Every structure is written in C-alpha cells, then in structure tokens.
Amino acid sequence: MAPEKIEIFKSLEGWASQQVLPLLKPVEQIRNFFIGIFYLIENRPLAIDSKQAINHIKRKYELENMEIVNKEKEKVRYDFLVFVECNFHQHDFVPNSSLPFKEFTDEVRALRERTMELPDEYFVVLVGDMITEEALPTYQTTMNNLDGVRDEYGACQSPWAVWTRAWSVEENRHGDLLKTYMYLSGRVDMERVEKTIHYLIASGWDVGMENNPYLGFVYTSFQERATFVAHGNTARLAKEGGDPVLARICDTRTQVDPTGAMLAIGKMMQKKIIMPAHLMYDGDDPRLFEHYSAVAQRIGVYTANDYANILDFLVGRWRLEKLESLTAEGKRAQDYVCELPPRIRKLQERADERARKMKPNSFKFNWIFNKELLL
Numbered sequence: 001m002a003p004e005k006i007e008i009f010k011s012l013e014g015w016a017s018q019q020v021l022p023l024l025k026p027v028e029q030i031r032n033f034f035i036g037i038f039y040l041i042e043n044r045p046l047a048i049d050s051k052q053a054i055n056h057i058k059r060k061y062e063l064e065n066m067e068i069v070n071k072e073k074e075k076v077r078y079d080f081l082v083f084v085e086c087n088f089h090q091h092d093f094v095p096n097s098s099l100p101f102k103e104f105t106d107e108v109r110a111l112r113e114r115t116m117e118l119p120d121e122y123f124v125v126l127v128g129d130m131i132t133e134e135a136l137p138t139y140q141t142t143m144n145n146l147d148g149v150r151d152e153y154g155a156c157q158s159p160w161a162v163w164t165r166a167w168s169v170e171e172n173r174h175g176d177l178l179k180t181y182m183y184l185s186g187r188v189d190m191e192r193v194e195k196t197i198h199y200l201i202a203s204g205w206d207v208g209m210e211n212n213p214y215l216g217f218v219y220t221s222f223q224e225r226a227t228f229v230a231h232g233n234t235a236r237l238a239k240e241g242g243d244p245v246l247a248r249i250c251d252t253r254t255q256v257d258p259t260g261a262m263l264a265i266g267k268m269m270q271k272k273i274i275m276p277a278h279l280m281y282d283g284d285d286p287r288l289f290e291h292y293s294a295v296a297q298r299i300g301v302y303t304a305n306d307y308a309n310i311l312d313f314l315v316g317r318w319r320l321e322k323l324e325s326l327t328a329e330g331k332r333a334q335d336y337v338c339e340l341p342p343r344i345r346k347l348q349e350r351a352d353e354r355a356r357k358m359k360p361n362s363f364k365f366n367w368i369f370n371k372e373l374l375l
Contacts, residue, residue, distance in 0.1 A: 095107035120187075131277055229310065308342075315341070
C-alpha cells in the first residue's frame with residue numbers, strides 16, 4: 001500500500017474509535033465489556049512498546065533469509081498438512097447429530113455417564129485448553145503481521161500464506177471438537193465459557209513477537225509443542241505430535257542464518273514463552289488465567305518441567321548445540337539457551353518445595369458452576 005494511503009487510514013483512527021468500535025456487540029452491556037477490557041490492558045503482564053511492536057528494525061538480510069526459507073517451505077508445505085478427506089471429524093469422537101433421535105440421545109446419555117466420574121479439575125483444564133484454541137483468529141492475525149511472511153491480500157498464494165490458512169483450518173477443528181464435547185457433557189456452564197472466549201478474542205494478546213518472523217516462528221514452534229503436551233495430558237485428541245512443519249521451518253532457518261536464528265531463540269526465551277490465553281477473562285475474575293494455570297500445574301497437565309522438556313526437544317530438533325560459524329553474540333545466546341532447561345528444573349524444584357510449606361488456596365470457577373477447587 002502506498003504511504004499516502006496508509007496515512008489516510010491513520011487519519012481515520014479517531015473517527016473509527018468513536019463511530020465503529022461502539023457498533024461491536026459486547027458479551028454483556030458495552031460498559032461492563034470495556035471495563036473488563038480496560039482492566040486487562042492496564043494489567044498486561046508485558047509492557048507494550050508500540051514503536052517496537054509496530055516498527056521493529058527490518059534488517060535486510062533477515063527478510064532475504066526468509067525468502068530463502070520460502071523456497072524450502074514450498075517443498076514441505078503440503079507434506080504435513082492433513083487434507084480434509086483425511087482429517088478427523090467431530091462425529092469420530094462425539095455423538096452423531098444426524099442419527100435418528102433415539103440413537104442420538106442414547107449416545108449423548110452414554111457420553112454423560114462416562115463423564116460423570118471425571119474430576120472437576122479435568123473440566124477446568126479442558127475448558128482452558130478449548131478457550132485457548134478458540135482464540136485462533138488472534139493467532140492467524142499475528143502470523144499475517146510478520147514481516148516477510150504475511151498474507152498480503154487475504155488469498156495470497158505464497159507458501160507462507162497458504163500454509164497459515166491451512167494450519168488455521170486444521171486448528172479450528174480442535175476447539176470445535178472440545179466445545180461440542182463439553183456442551184454435550186453438561187458439566188460446564190457454557191454461557192460463562194462463551195463469555196470468556198468473547199473477552200479473550202477481543203483482548204488480543206502480546207507474547208513478544210513484535211512483527212519479527214524469527215521471533216514469531218520460535219514462539220509458534222514452542223507453543224505448538226506445548227499445546228501437544230497439554231492436550232495429550234487431557235483430551236488426548238487430534239494430535240500425534242508437535243507441528244513438524246514449524247520445526248522444519250526453524251531447522252532450515254538455523255542453516256541459512258545460524259547467528260540470526262540463535263539470537264532470535266535466545267531473545268524469545270529471555271522474554272519467556274507467554275501462553276496464548278494470558279489475557280483470559282470471564283467477566284468476573286481478572287486473574288483467571290493464573291487460577292486456571294495453577295490447576296493445570298497441580299494435576300500435572302502442563303508444568304514447568306514440561307516447559308523445560310519442550311525446550312530440550314527443540315534444542316535437539318534444531319541441533320542448536322552443534323551450530324557453528326556463530327558470532328560472539330550468537331555464541332552467548334547458544335550457551336544461554338542450551339543451559340536453560342536444567343536451570344528451569346532447579347527453579348521448579350525450589351518452587352515446589354516452597355509450595356509444600358504453604359497453606360493451599362482454593363478458588364471458585366464460574367466455568368463449572370462456581371465449584372471450589374484447590375489451586
């Protein structure tokens with residue numbers, strides 16, 4: 001887009017804020033909605049530097065390297081994407097709504113009987129997993145804002161754009177499936193769940209990618225593996241591993257620009273991998289993500305040890321310990337990243353020891369009809 005046209009859009013920002021945003025339908029009353037959003041914005045765990053987030057330095061060689069990786073991605077973009085005929089469908093796991101009435105209701109009854117004995121903690125974590133999946137519009141928007149890989153007009157045929165759209169449609173199934181399962185189970189308050197999804201997508205996220213493709217693909221590779229671990233420990237649906245194409249993208253990038261890749265990985269790990277749903281809010285609890293995470297940690301769905309194991313996995317997958325031709329700065333980043341997993345485990349051991357000495361806290365979750373759980 002020509003610079004003068006961009007300036008036109010900037011000049012309309014004030015008008016859009018006054019005339020367009022109020023037309024969005026909030027989850028409850030507009031006033032309450034914006035009170036919640038403003039609270040989240042004011043209490044974000046990461047401070048936003050708008051100049052950094054919008055205008056990070058576009059080093060010429062980084063974009064050129066993404067073009068080199070682009071050629072490799074052309075070869076692999078279809079290798080790991082599952083075509084619609086081969087993908088799973090909801091009726092593979094939950095009652096088929098097209099069945100005759102009695103058969104369908106019998107299947108729903110059987111599903112409810114199976115879920116009656118599942119602990120409430122399980123459903124809190126499952127709801128959190130599903131809500132994270134449902135914020136997919138945020139993730140695709142972010143991917144399309146990364147320099148050198150964005151979808152320029154919505155239907156771009158570059159390998160990056162095609163893959164991002166195909167990845168999005170696969171991911172969309174996961175949230176749909178989990179939501180249907182919970183809806184049929186009768187164990188969760190779906191109105192509260194829908195409100196939480198609404199707030200989360202409206203809040204967006206800030207996980208420190210800036211608009212840097214290096215940082216972006218380090219984050220997404222880690223997060224895909226984390227999602228696999230979390231889902232594997234709860235629903236155990238739909239995934240047999242982390243996202244292999246993301247791993248191969250980063251693998252190629254470490255070969256093309258080892259120092260640039262190493263610095264990006266080091267920078268992302270220094271920022272820490274913030275979970276996608278860190279701005280989760282249900283209309284009542286501004287610390288909802290913290291409480292959900294505490295339950296997930298307590299029952300072993302996603303822990304600091306998992307975090308360290310994922311980093312170990314990626315260090316090995318990308319052969320970071322063996323990278324050569326690094327600058328002095330790149331070597332320091334290499335040492336930092338490769339030594340990080342054991343440091344994380346030691347810190348977690350100390351945290352666990354402190355937690356055992358503390359009086360346990362509890363919290364009532366709206367998602368499960370205000371039942372109280374230990375954190």
